[in-house]
């Protein structure tokens with residue numbers, strides 16, 4: 406006589422299944438972060454130390470730098486941002502595909518830093534683009550940069566690096582601030598070849 410195996414298998418609901426796939430996706434995203442090669446200010450000088458043998462950020466799965474925004478997961482704003490550069494950073498950020506992350510280095514993107522009263526430099530980057538993580542300091546040491554990257558990895562894995570969602574949800578607000586700052590629409594097309 407055949408025996409029938411009894412199991413306590415309970416099929417997952419669609420929501421539970423989606424949550425599982427999201428967690429798996431976040432795990433792989435967190436361990437394979439490609440960054441865009443785009444440096445704006447003097448904080449960028451800390452990146453070579455973070456990349457090379459002493460700190461070796463590649464062991465965290467952080468690769469690149471990528472030459473185009475379309476292949477990158479994270480854009481690093483490494484210090485002060487002039488109005489002219491802000492336009493290019495917006496242009497680059499919008500070319501990246503979702504999910505995407507923005508990390509800002511130094512005091513300049515937080516409150517303008519030593520350029521807080523300069524007419525050509527923005528004071529608060531998060532008024533124009535969603536910042537997932539600020540790494541404080543002027544300039545932040547490589548240890549701080551590495552801690553920041555580890556925090557970003559944790560945030561991605563937990564699903565709390567959601568600046569890109571915030572950008573979609575508050576798109577009109579960001580656009581208005583961008584227009585007020587740069588004096589007109591930041592058109593997302595190939596403005597360099599018109």
Ligand code: SF4
Nearest residue numbers: 446484485511512544
């Ligand atoms: S925070 Fe300091 S080191 Fe970084 S861009 Fe500003 S002035 Fe330069």
